[in-house]
Amino acid sequence: MQSEEVILVEDYCQKxxxxxxxxxxxADYGLIELVLVEERQCIPFHQLPTVEKFSNLHYDLNINLDGLDVISHLLQRIEAMQEEIRQLKSELATLQ
Structure with a gap:
C-alpha cells in the first residue's frame, strides 16, 4: 500500500x-477518516477540504455534529442526483 501524505491532528488543530x-x-461520526501513523492520529491530505468545510460550518454557524451529519448526507444525495442527471442527459443525447 502506498503511503499518503498526512498531518497530525494536533498540528492541524494548533495551526x-x-x-x-x-x-x-x-471521525467518530464517520464524516472524515483518520489514519494512525506511529500510533498518532493523522488527517490524510485528501480529507483536509472536508475538515475545513465542517470546521467552518461548526465554528462560524454553530452547527452541531448531528447537523453536520445531516448536511453531509444531503450533500452526498445531491451529488448522486447530479451524476444521475448527467448520465440521463448523456443517454438522451445519444438517442437524438
Missing part, C-alpha cells in the same frame, strides 16, 4: 485553532 476533540468527533 487553525480548533479543538482536537472536534476533529476526533468528526
Amino acid at each position: 487553525y485553532t480548533i479543538d482536537q476533540t472536534f476533529v476526533l468527533s468528526l
